[in-house]
Amino acid sequence: MMIHHLSTTFGSLLGRLSLKWLPHDPITAFGAILLAAVPIGAALLITYTKRWRWLYREWLTTQDPKRIGIMYIIVAILMGLRGLADVILIRTQQALSSGSNHGILTASHFQQIISAHGTIMIFFVAMGLMFGIINLIVPLQIGARDVAFPFLNATGFWLFFAGMALINVSLIIGDFSATGWLAYPPLSELKYSPTVGVDYWIWSLEIAGIGSLLAGINFVVTIIKKRVKGMSLMKMPLFCWSVLGSMSLVIFAFPILTVTLTLLALDRTIGTHFFTAGYGGNMMMYVNLIWAWGHPEVYILVLPAFGIYSEVAAVFSRKKLFGYASMVWAIWAIVILSFIVWLHHFFTMGAGSDVNAFFGIMTMIIAVPTGVKLFNWLFTMYKGKLNMKTPLYWLIAFVVVFTIGGMAGVLMAVPPVDFQLHNSLFLVAHFHMMIVSGVLFGYFAGITYWYPKFLGFKLNERLGRYAFWSWLVGFLLAFVPLYILGFMGATRRLDHYSSSLGWQPLFVVAAIGVVFIIAGVIFQILQLIVSIWQRNGELKAGHDPWDGRTLEWSLPTPIPVYNFARLPEVSTRDAYWEAKKTNYIDDRPYEPILIPKNSPLGLVIAAGAFIFGFAVVWHIWWLAVLGLAVSIFGLIYRSMDEHTEYKLSAAEVKQMDQMRFQEIKS
Amino acid sequence: MSSISQNAEVARADRLIERHEKDNTTIFGFWVYLMTDCVLFASLFATFAVLRNNTFGGPSGATLFSLPYVLVETLSLLTSSFTCGLALVSAQARRKTQTIIWFIITFALGLTFLSLELSEFHKFVVMGDSWRRSGFLSAYFTLVGTHGLHISIGLLWMAVMIVFIYKRGINKLTMKRIRMLSMFWHFLDVVWIFIFTIVYLFGALHA
Numbered sequence: 001m002m003i004h005h006l007s008t009t010f011g012s013l014l015g016r017l018s019l020k021w022l023p024h025d026p027i028t029a030f031g032a033i034l035l036a037a038v039p040i041g042a043a044l045l046i047t048y049t050k051r052w053r054w055l056y057r058e059w060l061t062t063q064d065p066k067r068i069g070i071m072y073i074i075v076a077i078l079m080g081l082r083g084l085a086d087v088i089l090i091r092t093q094q095a096l097s098s099g100s101n102h103g104i105l106t107a108s109h110f111q112q113i114i115s116a117h118g119t120i121m122i123f124f125v126a127m128g129l130m131f132g133i134i135n136l137i138v139p140l141q142i143g144a145r146d147v148a149f150p151f152l153n154a155t156g157f158w159l160f161f162a163g164m165a166l167i168n169v170s171l172i173i174g175d176f177s178a179t180g181w182l183a184y185p186p187l188s189e190l191k192y193s194p195t196v197g198v199d200y201w202i203w204s205l206e207i208a209g210i211g212s213l214l215a216g217i218n219f220v221v222t223i224i225k226k227r228v229k230g231m232s233l234m235k236m237p238l239f240c241w242s243v244l245g246s247m248s249l250v251i252f253a254f255p256i257l258t259v260t261l262t263l264l265a266l267d268r269t270i271g272t273h274f275f276t277a278g279y280g281g282n283m284m285m286y287v288n289l290i291w292a293w294g295h296p297e298v299y300i301l302v303l304p305a306f307g308i309y310s311e312v313a314a315v316f317s318r319k320k321l322f323g324y325a326s327m328v329w330a331i332w333a334i335v336i337l338s339f340i341v342w343l344h345h346f347f348t349m350g351a352g353s354d355v356n357a358f359f360g361i362m363t364m365i366i367a368v369p370t371g372v373k374l375f376n377w378l379f380t381m382y383k384g385k386l387n388m389k390t391p392l393y394w395l396i397a398f399v400v401v402f403t404i405g406g407m408a409g410v411l412m413a414v415p416p417v418d419f420q421l422h423n424s425l426f427l428v429a430h431f432h433m434m435i436v437s438g439v440l441f442g443y444f445a446g447i448t449y450w451y452p453k454f455l456g457f458k459l460n461e462r463l464g465r466y467a468f469w470s471w472l473v474g475f476l477l478a479f480v481p482l483y484i485l486g487f488m489g490a491t492r493r494l495d496h497y498s499s500s501l502g503w504q505p506l507f508v509v510a511a512i513g514v515v516f517i518i519a520g521v522i523f524q525i526l527q528l529i530v531s532i533w534q535r536n537g538e539l540k541a542g543h544d545p546w547d548g549r550t551l552e553w554s555l556p557t558p559i560p561v562y563n564f565a566r567l568p569e570v571s572t573r574d575a576y577w578e579a580k581k582t583n584y585i586d587d588r589p590y591e592p593i594l595i596p597k598n599s600p601l602g603l604v605i606a607a608g609a610f611i612f613g614f615a616v617v618w619h620i621w622w623l624a625v626l627g628l629a630v631s632i633f634g635l636i637y638r639s640m641d642e643h644t645e646y647k648l649s650a651a652e653v654k655q656m657d658q659m660r661f662q663e664i665k666s
Numbered sequence: 667m668s669s670i671s672q673n674a675e676v677a678r679a680d681r682l683i684e685r686h687e688k689d690n691t692t693i694f695g696f697w698v699y700l701m702t703d704c705v706l707f708a709s710l711f712a713t714f715a716v717l718r719n720n721t722f723g724g725p726s727g728a729t730l731f732s733l734p735y736v737l738v739e740t741l742s743l744l745t746s747s748f749t750c751g752l753a754l755v756s757a758q759a760r761r762k763t764q765t766i767i768w769f770i771i772t773f774a775l776g777l778t779f780l781s782l783e784l785s786e787f788h789k790f791v792v793m794g795d796s797w798r799r800s801g802f803l804s805a806y807f808t809l810v811g812t813h814g815l816h817i818s819i820g821l822l823w824m825a826v827m828i829v830f831i832y833k834r835g836i837n838k839l840t841m842k843r844i845r846m847l848s849m850f851w852h853f854l855d856v857v858w859i860f861i862f863t864i865v866y867l868f869g870a871l872h873a
Contacts, residue, residue: 148691213702221695251698255706263713263808272797272804273722274713280720280801285713292709636826642839 015619016196021174028109031085032172038078061598063150064561066454068157069135073447075164076128079120082168084521086117087514091478095511099499110495111178112197116167118181119201123208124164126301126435129443131160131215134243134304137450138219140552140559141237143228143568143575148221150596151638156214158606163208166613170200174617177201180493182290183264185275185283190268196617199268203613206261209254211606216250219243228551230570237550237573238327242307245331246300249338253296260289269616284349291342299338301435303331305442306373309395312445313377315546316392317384320574323376330369330376337366347415348422356415363413367406374399387546390464394445397472398437405433408483426486429479436475444471444524452541456557460531460539467523474516481506481513549577556660562593562648565657590650590657597646604634689842696846700853703816707857710809711864718869720801727806727869730790736866739782740858743817746775747855754848760836765844766828772851773824776817783814806865813861816854823847 023029046052059067093110097103105113135157139147147153170176177197179188188198223244227236236244264286266272273279275286314321321327343351343359377399386392408430412418421427452458482490485506490497497503531539544553551568554576566588572578611627614620648656718727753768787807790796797807827847831840 149695152695217695217698217702220698221691225691225694251702252705255702256709259706259709259713266797266804266808270797272808273801274717274804274808276801278722279799280717280722281804282716282720282801285716289709289713632822639826639843640830642834 013620013622015615015621017173017618017620021196023172025106025109027089027105028171035082035168035171056600057598060603061600063154063596063598065135065139065147065150065153066559068154069132069137070454072128072132072135072157072160075161076125076132079124079128079164081521083117083121083125084518086113086120088518089113090117091507091511091514093495095504095507097496098504098507102496105495107495108178111180111493112176114493115177115180115183115201116171119177119205120167122181122297122301122435123205124160124167126439126443127208127212128160128164129447130246130301130304130439131157131212133308133443133446133450134215134219134247136454137446137552138222138240138243139226140453140555140563141240141550142223142226143231143551143564143570144222144226145563145567145593146226146596147218148226149218151599151602151644152214153218154599155602155605156211156218158602159211159214159609160208161211162606162610162613163204163206163211165610166200166207166617167204169614170197170204174200182294184290185264185267185281185286186277188264188268189276191276199265199617202261202265202268203617206258206265207606207609207613209257209261210609212250213254213258216247216254219247220251223247228564228567228570231575234325234328235570235573235575238310238321238324239304239307239550241328241331242303242310245335246303249296249300249303249335252339253293253300256289257293257297260286260293263289265616269619284346287346287349288342291345292339295342295345296338298435299334302438302442303334305439305446306331308442308446308449309377309398310373310380311550312391312395312449313380314574315449315548316387316389316395317381318387318547319380319384320549320577321376322379322382323372324573326372327376330372333369334366337362337369341366344413344418346422347418353415360413360415360418364410367410367413370406374403389448389546390459390461390468391445391449393465393468394441394448397468398441398445401433401437401441401472401475405430405437409434421486423491424486425482425490425492428492429482429486432479432482441471449546450552452545453543453552453555453557454559455535456541457531457535457539458541458545460527460534463523463527463530467520467527470516470520470523474513474518474520476513477516478510478513481509544576549574551576554579560656560660561595562653565590565653590654592650593648593653594645595648597644599638599641599644601634601638605631608632608634689838692842693845693849696849700849703853707809707812707860710805710812711860714805714809714865717801717805722800722802724800724803725795726802727865728871730795731866731870733866733870735782735786736862739779739786740862742775742782743779743855743858746772746779747852749775750848750851754844757831757836757841757844762831762836765836766831769824769828769831773821773828776821776824776851780814780817780821783810783817787811810861810865813854813857816857820847820851820854823850 023032046055059071062068089105090110090113093103093105103110135147135153139145167176174196177183177188177193177200179193179198179201183198183201186192223236223240227233233241263272263274267274267276267281273281275281275283277283310321310327341359341363343349343355344363347356347360377395381392408426412421412427412430448459448464485503488501488503490501490503541557543555543557546553551570554568555563566586568575568579608627608630611630612624613627615623615627749768749772753765753772756764756768787810790803795803797804824847827840827843830843834840836844
């Protein structure tokens with residue numbers, strides 16, 4: 001029976017794939033063409049400017065975390081624009097689709113867009129920005145010349161890229177999951193979602209998730225093992241602490257995601273019964289498993305942003321961070337507590353009052369360390385010499401919005417209240433307030449703050465402020481109505497509602513909010529363009545434009561490939577701040593430095609993973625075997641290479657370093 | 667003159683220490699990876715624990731499993747762990763041929779284990795008790811199968827390793843990798859002991 005099943009599957013060389021899966025309705029077709037135009041246009045441009053060799057040598061094969069970080073951020077920004085396009089469609093649909101008007105989207109298309117929005121924003125925007133900034137900053141702040149495992153790091157990025165590519169291919173051929181961003185069964189089971197949509201969702205996240213896991217391992221080891229001599233853990237910049245907390249969560253949480261997605265894939269592909277309604281499956285087990293990953297995931301994203309806020313608060317207040325030790329302990333309290341609150345996502349499961357009470361109380365307790373952090377940022381700013389630049393604006397907006405959103409969260413931690421608000425727009429408003437202010441604003445602040453370190457010029461301040469105000473006003477307009485709608489009984493993921501409910505005006509206000517957010521995004525793009533335009537004028541920045549406190553600001557800009565020509569000597573927190581107070585002249589001899597050679601094999605391994613994922617989605621088994629073979633081949637080929645590093649001699653380092661000093665002087 | 671050579675000595679010692687630290691970093695990284703694999707298996711064990719009684723009218727562990735058969739499987743894997751340890755000891759003594767021989771024996775024992783497991787799977791599937799039969803069997807095949815997949819990866823790694831040692835001998839790099847491979851192999855052994863206990867022993871006892 002099994003053999004018969006396999007042979008019919010092998011029967012068609014292309015599995016389930018056929019031309020009928022190309023998009024037919026105008027909106028999807030337009031989106032698909034637009035999406036396909038981006039890589040094709042980019043390829044044409046590169047060919048026209050004869051930049052392929054440059055691209056290959058400088059970017060595609062690089063092992064340098066500074067470049068990998070920039071690639072993460074570029075991917076995240078592009079995906080953010082796609083996620084924003086989804087937002088525009090969602091808000092337009094909900095503003096129009098009342099009474100006899102059914103809006104611009106069909107129900108199933110609307111559900112696909114909702115699912116794509118959540119998935120893309122979390123996995124490819126928030127995670128991308130986070131890993132980007134971590135790659136850029138962590139090695140510099142701990143005084144390291146490199147990460148612990150450069151090849152693993154590059155492979156992690158390319159797996160992230162492969163997952164991103166797969167989710168975008170779903171727009172061009174096939175469809176996407178219409179089951180929400182976490183694809184609860186039994187809806188996501190084959191019986192109720194028979195097309196390839198959920199499979200695309202599974203394999204995109206599976207591949208990107210493994211990439212995140214590799215990156216997590218790399219950064220935990222980097223922070224523990226690669227700190228410069230003298231920098232004990234309690235002397236690390238707080239951003240590094242927050243990354244250590246976040247990456248520890250990654251290594252404990254992401255394997256659970258891998259398992260959960262695999263089990264769902266097995267259900268859909270070979271007919272197991274983990275989460276099916278019959279045959280002894282247990283669909284609530286899926287919900288438990290996915291949130292055992294999903295809740296820590298929230299803190300994975302938010303902790304590094306907390307770290308950025310800590311850096312920004314200290315630097316732009318010209319004061320040392322208030323309550324360093326309590327900040328560190330707050331991070332670890334959050335890390336541990338974040339693993340014992342997952343059930344608050346489904347109090348309505350009916351686990352009983354004792355279980356619900358436990359998770360409700362834990363959820364309230366996790367607000368305590370977060371509150372500690374908020375007060376510490378406020379006390380850092382208190383009586384500081386505030387340098388009112390855009391990063392500080394984001395921080396202050398975050399403190400206000402995050403507190404409001406957090407209070408709503410504590411409210412929902414009370415199980416009886418949650419029974420009223422579960423899956424309502426109140427919840428949607430709550431988590432957007434947490435993630436947009438806690439994560440996105442934080443990464444905006446971080447990008448503005450560290451931008452001059454890598455590019456040599458600051459971002460235009462006036463446009464930054466325009467962007468900030470548009471964002472803040474738009475964000476509040478878009479989400480405060482959702483709190484009210486939630487109280488009025490509006491549930492999430494509605495593609496249509498009765499006009500007698502009187503919800504439409506509030507949905508229209510939310511849509512107007514999105515217009516402001518779009519204005520904010522346009523200002524941000526303008527800010528980038530104008531800043532590049534003005535880069536040699538007043539925006540030109542030296543190596544330390546903000547009067548920074550941590551080691552990254554001690555380096556010349558652009559930062560040499562080896563980061564530190566001579567490893568810094570650290571004996572206190574805020575090492576660079578302390579060093580600036582003395583007139584120390586470094587006359588230690590230079591030493592030879594080992595630098596990892598470029599390698600295309602990370603890209604090859606990820607390409608194999610992409611082929612494998614695509615093939616499994618469409619049941620093209622021979623191609624799946626081929627994809628897997630490519631990945632394994634890449635891995636073995638890499639393991640045979642013993643000469644993965646090249647050496648810069650002490651004399652070369654000396655020459656490069658002194659040339660840079662001359663540049664700084666002139 | 668002598669101070670220059672002394673300096674060179676010191677520099678050489680420093681480089682050695684740096685090398686050593688680098689190896690330590692890799693080994694530590696591998697421990698962290700094993701921890702993630704531990705979480706992966708923990709999730710699968712949890713799944714199995716939830717579904718173990720959901721037989722949906724199909725066979726339970728008590729009717730399916732033959733403990734003597736699993737004992738043979740277990741013994742072959744445990745012995746392979748022992749011979750893997752011997753391979754590591756030989757490698758530390760820089761005995762190339764001996765290391766390769768012990769790895770070949772380990773490989774053979776691992777392959778025996780894998781064949782036994784697959785033929786057990788085959789038997790169940792032929793009887794109509796495949797992963798499609800019930801939630802319990804889905805969890806059983808997936809948990810035990812994931813361990814089997816790890817063993818297969820370990821065997822592939824070992825095959826590559828044997829070629830590697832044959833071609834390049836035992837040096838710093840191969841030594842580091844032999845260490846990691848043996849960690850991986852022992853880890854799989856530990857996981858199997860949990861599978862043996864929780865899946866097979868408890869399953870067979872629970873009539």
